[in-house]
Amino acid sequence: YAMRVWLDPLALAQYKLTPADVTGAIQQQNTQVAVGEIGNSPTTKGQQLRVTVTAQTQLKTVSEFENIRLVSTEDGSTVRLKDVARVELGLESYGSSSTYNGHPAGGFGVQLASGANAITTAQNVHAALDALKGTLPDGVEIAYSYETTPFVELSIEKVVETLIEAIVLVFVVLLIFLQNWRATLIPMIAVPVVMLGTFGVLAIAGYSINTLTMFAMVLAIGLLVDDAIVVVENVERIMADEGLSPREATEKSMGQITGALIGIAAVLTAVFIPMAFFSGSVGVIYRQFSVTIASAMILSVMVAVVLTPALCVLLLRKHKQTESRFPPFRWFNKGFGAATGGYVGAVGYIVRRPLRFLVVFAALIGGAYWAYTQLPTSFIPEEDQGVLMTIITLPDGAN
Known part of the structure; x- marks a missing residue:
């Protein structure tokens, strides 16, 4: 703050004074x-103190x-x-001012350091x-006019909800x-095991739980159960066709x-791993996503080779392939069988006319x-954070 002195030109002229005076x-x-x-x-013997005395002369x-x-x-x-003047206690500079909900305020911003965690x-x-x-x-309160972390927390919360929904849908x-x-329980057991291992890899790599890593986990849910499904389905098929015990x-x-x-794991990993070696800001964005999903794929095949066979031996039971007694399953099997027949017929029709459909395929590629x-292209998609910010520029000479 500062002491502001507003001079009266008429009073100065009356007393023949100038602003310099x-x-x-x-x-x-x-x-x-x-x-x-x-x-x-001169000091006396044994004196150890010397003090300068100043008078309280500043106004x-x-x-x-x-x-x-x-x-x-x-x-x-x-x-x-x-x-000759009006004196008041005011701001040191009137080049800028701050208000909050119509009340005078003193504002400052906190800039996040490079590599720091925004929420922490x-x-x-x-x-x-x-x-x-x-x-x-008294009467002075602390208020937060703008924060970015609530949007980050809400984004992570929505991704977690999507992750839970994905697990439920996979089960259904x-x-x-x-x-x-x-048979359904075996692939579902693989999901938390792989997720736990993936979070461990993220901790070792120094990554945090953010929208990129959680999105990678959502995408990995559908991929990581594939390996377990392949194992379970093949075991079920062999038991039904050859009459073997679960162990055999x-x-x-x-x-x-x-x-x-x-x-399968090698192919999927080969697709995502190169993104971890991107340079610049693109690498920063995609590296955590790439490491997360590649780790989940590698751990998925390890679980499918080590854990899933043991669960098949423990949980599966030898049974005959019969029609389901649950009506919705019978309806689904009937509809799925009809869809399969239609698909086989369509594939046969395409195979008998290869040149024609090669032209169609080329047209689809084009x-x-x-x-x-x-x-249109852009670096990152625009996000609606629920905040409207404006800058109003006044014309020259405006008050």
């Missing part, structure tokens, strides 16, 4: 003066500034600062300011297609599909490329 008087009468020293030379209040003497007139009266930083700032509330004058789809709660069927099944499982070239 007022400035000089204020500088002369508002000084810090040293009045002497205690313990100055502090509005009334003290108002009574600054400017000049004495011919009739002996004194012209003081309050006679916001929590620490809130804790530090809460500790200062008791020292504030598995139950509909496998129509065996024991599992041993035979793993001998058939282990190489295929490793190949159409996809044309659509790609027509779409």
